[in-house]
Protein backbone atom coordinates (compact mmCIF):
# COMPACT_ATOMS: atom_id res chain seq x y z
CA UNK A 477 0.00 0.00 0.00
CA UNK A 478 1.30 3.49 -0.86
CA UNK A 479 1.36 5.80 2.15
CA UNK A 480 1.97 9.51 1.57
CA UNK A 481 4.31 10.88 4.22
CA UNK A 482 4.63 14.51 5.19
CA UNK A 483 8.29 15.34 4.57
CA UNK A 484 8.31 18.18 7.10
CA UNK A 485 7.14 15.95 9.96
CA UNK A 486 9.77 14.76 12.42
CA UNK A 487 7.47 11.93 13.50
CA UNK A 488 4.74 10.47 11.37
CA UNK A 489 2.53 7.64 12.51
CA UNK A 490 -0.12 6.08 10.27
CA UNK A 491 -2.57 3.37 11.27
CA UNK A 492 -0.15 2.00 13.86
CA UNK A 493 -1.21 -1.15 15.67
CA UNK A 494 0.66 -3.21 18.19
CA UNK A 495 -0.10 -6.65 19.59
CA UNK A 496 1.88 -8.65 22.11
CA UNK A 497 2.77 -12.27 21.48
CA UNK A 498 1.62 -13.33 24.94
CA UNK A 499 -1.87 -11.82 24.51
CA UNK A 500 -3.52 -13.22 21.39
CA UNK A 501 -6.49 -11.19 20.16
CA UNK A 502 -5.55 -8.16 22.26
CA UNK A 503 -4.41 -4.94 20.60
CA UNK A 504 -2.51 -2.51 22.85
CA UNK A 505 -2.41 0.08 20.03
CA UNK A 506 -5.40 0.08 17.70
CA UNK A 507 -4.83 2.18 14.61
CA UNK A 508 -3.14 5.36 15.74
CA UNK A 509 -2.40 8.34 13.45
CA UNK A 510 -0.53 11.51 14.35
CA UNK A 511 2.44 13.57 13.29
CA UNK A 512 4.86 15.80 15.14
CA UNK A 513 6.23 18.87 13.39
CA UNK A 514 9.76 20.16 13.58
CA UNK A 515 10.38 22.27 16.68
CA UNK A 516 7.13 21.51 18.46
CA UNK A 517 6.49 19.86 21.79
CA UNK A 518 3.91 17.16 21.36
CA UNK A 519 2.50 15.48 24.46
CA UNK A 520 1.08 11.99 24.52
CA UNK A 521 -1.39 11.67 27.37
CA UNK A 522 -3.59 8.80 28.38
CA UNK A 523 -5.28 6.73 30.97
CA UNK A 524 -3.29 3.87 32.52
CA UNK A 525 -2.69 1.11 30.02
CA UNK A 526 -3.83 3.36 27.14
CA UNK A 527 -0.92 2.33 24.92
CA UNK A 528 1.47 5.28 25.29
CA UNK A 529 4.54 3.19 26.14
CA UNK A 530 3.65 0.66 23.46
CA UNK A 531 3.56 3.53 20.94
CA UNK A 532 6.71 5.16 22.26
CA UNK A 533 8.71 1.93 22.01
CA UNK A 534 7.93 1.77 18.30
CA UNK A 535 8.92 5.41 17.77
CA UNK A 536 12.18 4.88 19.66
CA UNK A 537 13.02 1.92 17.43
CA UNK A 538 12.81 -0.61 20.25
CA UNK A 539 9.89 -2.53 18.79
CA UNK A 540 8.44 -3.24 15.38
CA UNK A 541 4.83 -2.21 14.64
CA UNK A 542 2.38 -5.09 14.19
CA UNK A 543 0.95 -3.07 11.30
CA UNK A 544 0.96 0.50 10.08
CA UNK A 545 3.79 2.85 9.17
CA UNK A 546 6.05 4.92 11.38
CA UNK A 547 8.65 7.43 10.23
CA UNK A 548 11.05 9.17 12.59
CA UNK A 549 13.27 11.84 11.02
CA UNK A 550 12.16 10.45 7.68
CA UNK A 551 13.27 6.87 8.41
CA UNK A 552 11.93 3.62 9.75
CA UNK A 553 13.14 3.78 13.37
CA UNK A 554 13.39 0.00 13.75
CA UNK A 555 15.01 -0.97 10.44
CA UNK A 556 17.17 2.16 10.20
CA UNK A 557 17.99 2.25 13.89
CA UNK A 558 21.69 2.84 13.28
CA UNK A 559 20.93 6.04 11.38
CA UNK A 560 18.07 7.26 13.55
CA UNK A 561 19.37 6.46 17.06
CA UNK A 562 22.29 8.95 17.04
CA UNK A 563 19.83 11.75 16.19
CA UNK A 564 17.40 11.08 19.02
CA UNK A 565 17.69 11.54 22.77
CA UNK A 566 15.72 9.42 25.19
CA UNK A 567 15.10 10.43 28.78
CA UNK A 568 13.92 7.46 30.78
CA UNK A 569 12.56 7.58 34.29
CA UNK A 570 14.88 5.03 35.82
CA UNK A 571 18.11 4.89 33.94
CA UNK A 572 19.79 2.62 36.50
CA UNK A 573 22.78 4.85 37.19
CA UNK A 574 25.86 3.36 38.85
CA UNK A 575 25.39 4.72 42.37
CA UNK A 576 29.10 5.05 43.17
CA UNK A 577 30.06 7.15 40.17
CA UNK A 578 29.97 10.92 40.42
CA UNK A 579 27.74 13.09 38.26
CA UNK A 580 30.71 14.10 36.09
CA UNK A 581 31.95 10.50 35.75
CA UNK A 582 28.50 9.26 34.80
CA UNK A 583 28.19 11.98 32.18
CA UNK A 584 31.69 11.36 30.82
CA UNK A 585 31.03 7.65 30.58
CA UNK A 586 27.86 8.30 28.60
CA UNK A 587 29.38 10.87 26.27
CA UNK A 588 32.16 8.35 25.56
CA UNK A 589 29.59 6.24 23.72
CA UNK A 590 28.46 9.10 21.43
CA UNK A 591 29.97 10.28 18.15
CA UNK A 592 29.65 14.06 18.59
CA UNK A 593 28.78 14.72 22.23
CA UNK A 594 28.50 18.07 23.95
CA UNK A 595 31.36 18.69 26.41
CA UNK A 596 30.58 17.37 29.92
CA UNK A 597 30.78 20.86 31.42
CA UNK A 598 28.21 22.19 28.95
CA UNK A 599 25.80 19.34 29.70
CA UNK A 600 26.02 19.87 33.44
CA UNK A 601 25.51 23.59 32.98
CA UNK A 602 22.45 23.04 30.78
CA UNK A 603 20.78 20.91 33.44
CA UNK A 604 22.04 23.00 36.35
CA UNK A 605 24.25 20.33 37.88
CA UNK A 606 27.63 22.08 37.66
CA UNK A 607 27.86 22.46 41.41
CA UNK A 608 27.05 18.76 41.87
CA UNK A 609 29.68 17.48 39.39
CA UNK A 610 31.76 15.74 42.09
CA UNK A 611 28.83 14.27 44.01
CA UNK A 612 28.10 10.54 43.83
CA UNK A 613 24.89 9.69 42.04
CA UNK A 614 23.58 7.87 45.10
CA UNK A 615 23.60 11.17 47.00
CA UNK A 616 21.51 13.08 44.47
CA UNK A 617 17.95 14.13 45.20
CA UNK A 618 15.14 12.84 43.00
CA UNK A 619 15.03 16.13 41.10
CA UNK A 620 18.79 16.09 40.50
CA UNK A 621 18.65 12.51 39.21
CA UNK A 622 15.93 13.48 36.76
CA UNK A 623 18.03 16.41 35.58
CA UNK A 624 21.04 14.13 35.13
CA UNK A 625 18.88 11.83 33.08
CA UNK A 626 17.77 14.80 30.97
CA UNK A 627 21.41 15.86 30.61
CA UNK A 628 22.37 12.45 29.19
CA UNK A 629 19.40 12.54 26.83
CA UNK A 630 20.56 15.84 25.31
CA UNK A 631 24.27 14.98 25.36
CA UNK A 632 24.38 14.06 21.66
CA UNK A 633 22.65 17.21 20.31
CA UNK A 634 19.49 15.28 19.44
CA UNK A 635 17.12 16.62 16.78
CA UNK A 636 14.34 14.79 18.56
CA UNK A 637 13.97 14.23 22.28
CA UNK A 638 11.72 11.67 23.94
CA UNK A 639 10.78 12.60 27.49
CA UNK A 640 8.95 9.82 29.29
CA UNK A 641 7.37 11.22 32.47
CA UNK A 642 10.24 13.70 32.96
CA UNK A 643 8.94 15.15 36.22
CA UNK A 644 7.40 12.06 37.84
CA UNK A 645 7.69 12.24 41.61
CA UNK A 646 9.11 15.78 41.69
CA UNK A 647 7.87 18.50 44.02
CA UNK A 648 6.27 21.59 42.42
CA UNK A 649 9.46 23.65 42.61
CA UNK A 650 11.61 21.02 40.89
CA UNK A 651 8.88 20.41 38.35
CA UNK A 652 8.86 24.14 37.47
CA UNK A 653 12.62 24.05 37.13
CA UNK A 654 12.43 21.09 34.75
CA UNK A 655 9.76 22.88 32.72
CA UNK A 656 12.05 25.88 32.36
CA UNK A 657 14.88 23.64 31.18
CA UNK A 658 12.63 21.90 28.67
CA UNK A 659 11.34 25.27 27.39
CA UNK A 660 14.94 26.41 26.89
CA UNK A 661 15.72 23.28 24.86
CA UNK A 662 12.65 23.88 22.74
CA UNK A 663 13.68 27.41 21.95
CA UNK A 664 16.95 26.01 20.62
CA UNK A 665 14.93 24.11 17.98
CA UNK A 666 14.73 20.59 19.44
CA UNK A 667 11.53 18.67 18.73
CA UNK A 668 10.11 16.98 21.83
CA UNK A 669 7.73 14.10 22.35
CA UNK A 670 6.60 14.04 25.97
CA UNK A 671 4.51 11.56 27.89
CA UNK A 672 3.13 12.68 31.19
CA UNK A 673 0.42 12.05 33.72
CA UNK A 674 0.53 15.68 34.84
CA UNK A 675 -2.07 17.50 32.79
CA UNK A 676 -0.78 20.85 34.02
CA UNK A 677 2.58 19.89 32.51
CA UNK A 678 1.02 19.22 29.12
CA UNK A 679 -1.05 22.42 29.35
CA UNK A 680 2.07 24.41 30.18
CA UNK A 681 4.50 22.92 27.68
CA UNK A 682 2.70 21.30 24.77
CA UNK A 683 2.06 22.96 21.42
CA UNK A 684 -0.24 20.05 20.61
CA UNK A 685 -1.24 16.87 22.35
CA UNK A 686 -2.96 13.59 21.80
CA UNK A 687 -5.04 11.78 24.39
CA UNK A 688 -4.94 7.99 24.16
CA UNK A 689 -7.56 5.71 25.64
CA UNK A 690 -7.69 1.95 25.19
CA UNK A 691 -5.26 1.90 22.32
CA UNK A 692 -6.81 4.74 20.32
CA UNK A 693 -6.32 8.49 20.04
CA UNK A 694 -9.53 10.04 21.30
CA UNK A 695 -8.46 13.69 21.37
CA UNK A 696 -5.92 15.59 19.27
CA UNK A 697 -5.24 19.33 19.18
CA UNK A 698 -3.76 22.26 21.07
CA UNK A 699 -4.34 22.28 24.86
CA UNK A 700 -6.92 25.06 24.35
CA UNK A 701 -8.73 23.12 21.61
CA UNK A 702 -8.92 20.02 23.77
CA UNK A 703 -10.08 21.99 26.83
CA UNK A 704 -12.78 23.68 24.74
CA UNK A 705 -14.70 20.40 24.37
CA UNK A 706 -16.00 21.15 27.90
CA UNK A 707 -18.05 24.26 28.64
CA UNK A 708 -16.48 27.30 30.26
CA UNK A 709 -17.66 28.20 33.75
CA UNK A 710 -18.81 31.39 35.48
CA UNK A 711 -19.55 31.40 39.19
CA UNK A 712 -20.54 33.99 41.80
CA UNK A 713 -22.56 34.40 44.96
CA UNK A 714 -26.16 35.39 44.31
CA UNK A 715 -26.94 38.70 46.06
CA UNK A 716 -29.83 38.43 48.53
CA UNK A 717 -33.20 38.84 46.86
CA UNK A 718 -31.77 38.63 43.32
CA UNK A 719 -32.87 36.12 40.66
CA UNK A 720 -30.55 34.67 38.01
CA UNK A 721 -31.53 36.23 34.64
CA UNK A 722 -32.63 34.30 31.51
CA UNK A 723 -29.44 33.15 29.79
CA UNK A 724 -29.97 31.35 26.48
CA UNK A 725 -28.05 28.09 26.06
CA UNK A 726 -26.51 28.28 29.53
CA UNK A 727 -26.72 25.53 32.12
CA UNK A 728 -27.52 27.16 35.46
CA UNK A 729 -26.97 25.52 38.85
CA UNK A 730 -27.92 27.34 42.05
CA UNK A 731 -26.68 25.81 45.26
CA UNK A 732 -27.47 27.76 48.42
CA UNK A 733 -26.16 31.24 47.64
CA UNK A 734 -23.73 30.01 44.95
CA UNK A 735 -24.47 30.19 41.23
CA UNK A 736 -22.64 28.18 38.57
CA UNK A 737 -23.15 28.82 34.86
CA UNK A 738 -21.78 26.43 32.22
CA UNK A 739 -21.51 28.06 28.80
CA UNK A 740 -20.09 27.38 25.34
CA UNK A 741 -19.56 31.12 24.82
CA UNK A 742 -17.79 32.56 27.82
CA UNK A 743 -17.53 36.12 26.53
CA UNK A 744 -21.21 36.42 25.48
CA UNK A 745 -22.51 34.93 28.75
CA UNK A 746 -20.18 37.00 30.89
CA UNK A 747 -21.32 40.15 29.08
CA UNK A 748 -24.97 39.28 29.82
CA UNK A 749 -24.21 38.56 33.49
CA UNK A 750 -22.25 41.78 34.00
CA UNK A 751 -24.93 43.76 32.17
CA UNK A 752 -27.62 42.26 34.41
CA UNK A 753 -25.57 43.08 37.53
CA UNK A 754 -24.97 46.67 36.40
CA UNK A 755 -28.63 47.27 35.51
CA UNK A 756 -29.75 45.93 38.90
CA UNK A 757 -26.92 47.57 40.82
CA UNK A 758 -25.75 44.17 42.15
CA UNK A 759 -22.34 43.35 43.52
CA UNK A 760 -21.37 39.75 42.55
CA UNK A 761 -19.13 38.40 45.29
CA UNK A 762 -16.56 35.67 44.45
CA UNK A 763 -17.05 36.22 40.71
CA UNK A 764 -14.87 33.96 38.55
CA UNK A 765 -14.98 33.19 34.84
CA UNK A 766 -12.70 30.60 33.22
CA UNK A 767 -12.48 28.21 30.31
CA UNK A 768 -12.56 24.48 31.09
CA UNK A 769 -9.21 23.00 32.09
CA UNK A 770 -7.36 20.32 30.21
CA UNK A 771 -7.98 18.10 33.22
CA UNK A 772 -11.77 18.47 32.93
CA UNK A 773 -11.60 17.64 29.23
CA UNK A 774 -9.32 14.68 29.87
CA UNK A 775 -11.65 13.25 32.49
CA UNK A 776 -14.69 13.61 30.29
CA UNK A 777 -12.89 11.95 27.36
CA UNK A 778 -11.61 9.14 29.56
CA UNK A 779 -15.03 8.54 31.08
CA UNK A 780 -16.77 8.26 27.72
CA UNK A 781 -15.50 5.62 25.34
CA UNK A 782 -15.90 7.91 22.36
CA UNK A 783 -13.38 10.40 21.05
CA UNK A 784 -14.56 13.97 21.37
CA UNK A 785 -11.98 15.87 19.35
CA UNK A 786 -10.07 14.42 16.42
Ligand SMILES: Nc1ncnc2c1ncn2[C@@H]1O[C@H](COP(=O)(O)OP(=O)(O)OP(=O)(O)O)[C@@H](O)[C@H]1O
Pocket residue numbers: 496497498499504522523524525526527528529530531
Ligand atom coordinates in the same frame (compact mmCIF):
# COMPACT_ATOMS: atom_id res chain seq x y z
N1 LIG B 1 5.17 -6.81 27.08
C1 LIG B 1 3.85 -6.85 27.13
N2 LIG B 1 3.17 -8.00 26.98
C2 LIG B 1 1.83 -8.04 27.02
N3 LIG B 1 1.03 -6.96 27.23
C3 LIG B 1 1.66 -5.78 27.41
C4 LIG B 1 3.08 -5.65 27.37
N4 LIG B 1 3.40 -4.34 27.57
C5 LIG B 1 2.23 -3.67 27.72
N5 LIG B 1 1.17 -4.53 27.61
C6 LIG B 1 -0.24 -4.17 27.70
O1 LIG B 1 -0.55 -3.26 26.68
C7 LIG B 1 -1.48 -2.28 27.16
C8 LIG B 1 -0.90 -0.90 26.96
O2 LIG B 1 0.20 -0.73 27.83
P1 LIG B 1 1.18 0.52 27.78
O3 LIG B 1 2.26 0.26 28.77
O4 LIG B 1 1.54 0.81 26.39
O5 LIG B 1 0.20 1.67 28.32
P2 LIG B 1 0.56 3.12 28.91
O6 LIG B 1 -0.39 4.06 28.24
O7 LIG B 1 2.01 3.41 28.76
O8 LIG B 1 0.14 2.94 30.41
P3 LIG B 1 0.66 3.63 31.78
O9 LIG B 1 0.26 5.06 31.74
O10 LIG B 1 -0.10 2.86 32.80
O11 LIG B 1 2.14 3.42 31.84
C9 LIG B 1 -1.76 -2.62 28.61
O12 LIG B 1 -2.94 -3.39 28.67
C10 LIG B 1 -0.56 -3.47 29.00
O13 LIG B 1 -0.91 -4.41 30.01
